[in-house]
Amino acid sequence: MASKNKNIKKSASNKPVILVTNDDGITAPGIRSLVEAMSTLGEVVVVAPDSPQSGMGHAITIGKPLRLDKVEFHGEFLGWQCSGTPVDCVKLAVNKILHRKPDLCVSGINHGSNSSINVIYSGTMSAAMEGAIEGIPSIGFSLNNYSMEADFSACVHYARLISKNILTNGMPSETLLNVNFPDLPLKRIKGIKVCRQANAKWEEEFDERMDPRKRPYYWLTGKFKNYDKGNDTDEWALKNGFVSVVPVLFDFTAHHAFQQLNKLRWDV
Amino acid sequence: MASKNKNIKKSASNKPVILVTNDDGITAPGIRSLVEAMSTLGEVVVVAPDSPQSGMGHAITIGKPLRLDKVEFHGEFLGWQCSGTPVDCVKLAVNKILHRKPDLCVSGINHGSNSSINVIYSGTMSAAMEGAIEGIPSIGFSLNNYSMEADFSACVHYARLISKNILTNGMPSETLLNVNFPDLPLKRIKGIKVCRQANAKWEEEFDERMDPRKRPYYWLTGKFKNYDKGNDTDEWALKNGFVSVVPVLFDFTAHHAFQQLNKLRWDV
Numbered sequence: 001m002a003s004k005n006k007n008i009k010k011s012a013s014n015k016p017v018i019l020v021t022n023d024d025g026i027t028a029p030g031i032r033s034l035v036e037a038m039s040t041l042g043e044v045v046v047v048a049p050d051s052p053q054s055g056m057g058h059a060i061t062i063g064k065p066l067r068l069d070k071v072e073f074h075g076e077f078l079g080w081q082c083s084g085t086p087v088d089c090v091k092l093a094v095n096k097i098l099h100r101k102p103d104l105c106v107s108g109i110n111h112g113s114n115s116s117i118n119v120i121y122s123g124t125m126s127a128a129m130e131g132a133i134e135g136i137p138s139i140g141f142s143l144n145n146y147s148m149e150a151d152f153s154a155c156v157h158y159a160r161l162i163s164k165n166i167l168t169n170g171m172p173s174e175t176l177l178n179v180n181f182p183d184l185p186l187k188r189i190k191g192i193k194v195c196r197q198a199n200a201k202w203e204e205e206f207d208e209r210m211d212p213r214k215r216p217y218y219w220l221t222g223k224f225k226n227y228d229k230g231n232d233t234d235e236w237a238l239k240n241g242f243v244s245v246v247p248v249l250f251d252f253t254a255h256h257a258f259q260q261l262n263k264l265r266w267d268v
Numbered sequence: 269m270a271s272k273n274k275n276i277k278k279s280a281s282n283k284p285v286i287l288v289t290n291d292d293g294i295t296a297p298g299i300r301s302l303v304e305a306m307s308t309l310g311e312v313v314v315v316a317p318d319s320p321q322s323g324m325g326h327a328i329t330i331g332k333p334l335r336l337d338k339v340e341f342h343g344e345f346l347g348w349q350c351s352g353t354p355v356d357c358v359k360l361a362v363n364k365i366l367h368r369k370p371d372l373c374v375s376g377i378n379h380g381s382n383s384s385i386n387v388i389y390s391g392t393m394s395a396a397m398e399g400a401i402e403g404i405p406s407i408g409f410s411l412n413n414y415s416m417e418a419d420f421s422a423c424v425h426y427a428r429l430i431s432k433n434i435l436t437n438g439m440p441s442e443t444l445l446n447v448n449f450p451d452l453p454l455k456r457i458k459g460i461k462v463c464r465q466a467n468a469k470w471e472e473e474f475d476e477r478m479d480p481r482k483r484p485y486y487w488l489t490g491k492f493k494n495y496d497k498g499n500d501t502d503e504w505a506l507k508n509g510f511v512s513v514v515p516v517l518f519d520f521t522a523h524h525a526f527q528q529l530n531k532l533r534w535d536v
Contacts, residue, residue, distance in 0.1 A: 057355070058325030058388050065477070065485040087325070087389075091472045092486065117401060119520055120326050121355075133385060133469055165532050172525035192534035196521040201401055204359045209333070217333040218360065245534075247525035249517070252387055253464040257440035257515035264433050266460035266513075 016042035016103035016167055019093050019131070023053040023086045023110065023123030026071055026079060030109035033152035034141060037159040038106060041167060045102065046079025047093035049086060049123075054112075056123035058130070059085045068092055086127035094134060104167055105131030108141035109155050111148060115180045115234040115244060116198040116226070125178055125248070132176035133250055137166050139176065144238055145183040154186040158243050162192070178246040182238045193242040198233035200226040284310035284371035284435055287361050287399070291321040291354045291378065291391025294339055294347060298377035301420035302409060305427040306374060309435060313370065314347025315361035317354060317391075322380075324391035326398070327353045336360055354395035362402060372435055373399030376409035377423050379416060383448045383502040383512060384466035384494070393446055393516070400444035401518050405434050407444065412506055413451040422454040426511050430460070446514040450506045461510040466501035468494040 018038045022031040026048035038044045050069070067083040080097060082089045086107065094101060107127040114122040124140045131138030141159050143150055162179055171177070178197075182189060204222040211217055226235050234244035286306045290299040294316035306312045318337070335351040348365060350357045354375065362369060375395040382390040392408045399406030409427050411418055430447055439445070446465075450457060472490040479485055494503050502512035 052331065055328040055330045056325070057327045057394065059327040059353075060323045060325070060389055060488060062323045062488055063320065065487050066474075067483075067485055085327075088488065091488065092474065095472055095474055096476070096486065117518070120397065120401070120518060121328055126325065129388065133388070161534075165534070169532055172522065172528045175522040175525040194526060194529045194534075196523070197519050199519070204363055206334075206360065206363055208364070215335075217335055218364065219333050220328060220330055220356065220359065245529065247522035247529055248520045249522045250385075250388060250520075251465050251467070252516045252518075252520070254440065254443040254515035254517040255464070257443040258462055260440045261462045261513065261515055264437055266429075266433070266462075 017098065018042040018044050019098065019102040019105045020044055020046045021048050021086055021089045021107050021127045023049065023056060023127065025049050025052045026081045028111060029148060030111050030143065030152060033156050034106055034109050034159060037156040038163065041160065041164055042103065045093065045098060047082060047089045047097060048079060049089060050081035050083055053085050053123045055121050056085045056126065057121050058087055058126040061085060061088050066092065068096060086123040087130045090127050090130040101134060101136050104163060105136045105138040106141065106163060109152055109159065110142035111150060112142065112146040113144040113180050113238065114140060114142040114178060115238055116200040117202065119178050119197060119248060128176045129248065129250055137171035139163060139166065139179055141179045143181045143183060150183065154184065154189055155181045157186055158192070162245065172247060174249065174251060175247045178248050180234055180238055180244045182241055182243070184241060188241060189243060190241045192245055193237040195234040195237050195244045195246050196232055197246050198226055198235035199228040200224065200235055281311065285366065286310040286312050287366065287370040287373045288312055288314045289316050289354055289357045289375050289395045291317065291324060291395065293317050293320050294349045296379060297416060298379050298411065298420060301424050302374055302377050302427060305424040306431065309428065309432055310371065313361065313366060315350060315357045315365060316347060317357060318349035318351055321353055321391045323389050324353045324394065325389050326355055326394040329353060329356050334360065336364060354391040355398045358395050358398040369402060369404050372431060373404045373406040374409065374431060377420055377427065378410035379418060380410060380414040381412040381448050381506065382408060382410040382446060383506055384468040385470065387446050387465060387516060396444045397516070397518055405439035407431060407434065407447055409447045411449045411451060418451065422452065422457055423449045425454055426460070430513065440515060442517065442519060443515045446516050448502055448506055448512045450509055450511070452509060456509060457511060458509045460513055461505040463502040463505050463512045463514050464500055465514050466494055466503035467496040468492065468503055
């Protein structure tokens with residue numbers, strides 16, 4: 001149940017407070033499915049972008065002010081919509097709506113996979129990362145299907161299972177989870193695999209076009225290339241019918257590089 | 269020297285091709301200083317945003333097309349300006365201007381520090397991360413001074429030294445560098461320290477105001493809090509007069525979390 005209270009300092013029922021956000025915007029079917037999944041686990045508060053924010057990465061809005069408005073639909077209170085990025089939504093939710101850290105922050109369910117390198121570009125995952133930076137157990141969920149008509153029923157089942165597990169057992173320290181669902185009905189999903197991020201990337205291309213004034217413009221396109229042969233990656237898990245769970249860092253220090261860098265003569 | 273050729277498939281002089289970008293925009297003093305630093309090391313190609321893009325993180329532009337235009341100033345060719353994000357600039361530079369991977373991608377010099385957690389929000393660092401994902405040795409440079417009148421002369425010296433080192437000795441695998449300069453004259457800088465990312469974060473606040481129509485709006489503000497007592501961090505190095513060099517990952521897998529997650533009962 002979404003709460004109508006503007007100031008939720010404490011859940012009246014002592015149920016966990018669960019912040020739900022996404023990057024596809026508050027009207028996307030994926031976030032409605034995530035609200036459905038969370039509604040049996042706690043008190044759900046939705047703060048999501050007022051427009052699609054896919055590919056926004058960890059952007060924050062500093063050059064202009066933000067708006068935050070209540071959204072109702074057929075008399076039902078859906079949550080708050082924010083004019084900023086997914087990361088802005090998490091910051092505003094904690095600071096201006098909840099006035100406390102929620103017990104869980106979930107983002108998604110994204111329309112499209114955020115496996116492997118997509119974790120870096122994804123607004124969905126950046127919202128979860130912002131939650132984790134703020135010390136909130138945080139999970140991003142994505143379905144490997146870009147369609148607005150995608151079937152999220154299996155995702156609802158697994159998102160609830162994974163979130164319940166984390167609410168009960170806690171999140172590993174300094175970590176968030178990147179969860180991706182294969183586009184399969186519940187019966188055909190083989191289970192959950194804890195995976196590493198596959199070594200894959202986008203080979204970008206640009207579709208160059210000419211405007212009516214003969215000035216060129218460019219649409220970003222690209223091909224996804226998986227260079228990773230491992231069977232312990234998120235890409236492998238998704239291809240083989242598993243839900244992939246990748247634990248994700250927000251300390252980006254490359255400790256493996258210290259030895260090589262310290263061998264260089266840095267003094268002038 | 270910035271090249272005037274639109275298609276730089278190969279450096280005519282066999283000098284390294286160095287892509288220079290930033291997030292403060294092509295007219296910022298910091299990028300002019302970085303061009304100056306690189307000009308003795310190779311053939312410099314500038315592709316930078318046409319407007320300030322601070323805090324854009326790893327955002328890419330997928331909902332609208334991009335523009336890419338040549339920029340001249342007093343008859344001198346400065347480079348290309350792009351209507352998109354810092355990450356878009358790197359993608360467009362490789363795909364539409366260079367038609368090859370440059371030998372080095374440098375981003376900055378940012379007006380303001382990108383130490384510790386700022387690596388995640390920074391457009392400067394995201395441009396360097398995009399370069400690294402594409403297999404290009406990549407470095408982001410930032411000065412711990414937000415002013416447009418900051419003195420970049422010491423930065424020019426150290427940016428050249430560090431870049432030359434990497435061009436000569438190569439970059440550790442799967443890594444980029446996050447370089448931050450203390451706001452000190454050259455003589456007072458004690459040298460270079462290879463560091464880890466400090467455990468610090470922004471405690472956000474919002475400045476709530478009322479518009480003339482009595483609708484509230486919010487400006488993101490915040491206080492930077494360093495929770496890290498270590499003397500091996502970038503924050504420590506900057507405070508103690510060193511240039512900090514943090515090797516940065518783009519495989520975000522939290523390997524330390526596997527054991528705890530694999531103990532959970534994931535099967536339904």
